[in-house]
Amino acid sequence: MKEKIKQMYEGFVHLFFPNLCEGCSRSLVADESVLCLHCKQLLPRTAYHHIPENESAMRLAGRVPYSYGTSFAYFTEKGLLQHLLHGLKYKGKKKTGVFLGTEFARELRTTSWINEIDLIIPIPLHAKKERERGFNQSFVVAAAMGKLLQIPVAENGLLRVRHTESQTQKTRLERLENVSGAFKPNIAIEGKHVLLIDDVLTSGATLEAASLAVLEAGAVGTSFVTIAIAS
Ligand SMILES: [Zn+2]
Structure with a gap:
């Protein structure tokens, strides 16, 4: 009934x-x-997940020790993925985040390395930005992924302690200076292999800074995934 x-x-x-x-x-x-x-x-899926030296992973090569890195799909100007991410971030379409996280997790489930992950941490927004937006889009994606993969997700595992400026007009070195020291772990992550999740991979400076913060706090390993990779 x-x-x-x-x-x-x-x-x-x-x-x-x-x-x-x-x-x-x-x-x-x-x-x-x-x-x-x-x-x-x-959807322009990358199918990178089984390739260790894929374009996403290589973007952070030599900058920070990490185990695995991959992205779900290619970000193209005015493309379908850009439209979906825009809806999620600026129109509050959380359903889209759940959809992307679930689709991504279905692919990651076919890799063996995903079994090494102990904890998923979404890249946090600055508190002020999160208040304005009402939610962190990367957490919505991470929660859907964690549910399917049965890996715990720490929503506030990292805090963004310093506001960072928009990255788009900066050089790679400027981007790193802009984000280094921007993150601080908020939970015990000693001995854990942490998977960081961000929405779009550009220079990788944000993930680099977050990985360093996690490793400094005693994590045994870090890996990263992003929904999109921009050229
Ligand atoms: Zn359609």
Whole structure:
């Protein structure tokens, strides 16, 4: 009976607020969420996860000791992934974060290295920014990943102790100076292999600074994943 009422309610809601595909605006069918099957296939996935020296991992090579690094899909100007991330970050579409985290985790589940991870920590926003936005988009993604992979997620495992300026107009060295010392662990991470999650990988300076903070606090290893890799 309860199930029947739920179905009726969902049907009623759907009548007035149909779930539309974020890619092509067509109505989604029962098993689809956020993207229709067709648009889901158009996501420019990297398939990096089984390749140790992939482009994402190599972006941090020689800068910080890490075990594994990978990204879910390519970020292209005006592309589908940019549209999805924009909706998540600026329009509060958390469903999109859950969708991306789940899709990503399904791929990571096929690797053996994911079993080495003890703890997932999303890259935090500065407290002021999080207050303005109301949530940390990387946590939404991380929570969905942790759920599927059955790995604990520490929402506030790292604190952003210093406000950092926008990175876009800076050189690589300036970017690192801008973020170094920006993070401080907020929980005991000694002896753990920590997986850091960020939304977009550009220069890698943010992940570099966060990895260093985690290692300084006694983590035995760090790895990182990002939803997108920008060129
Ligand atoms: Zn579509």
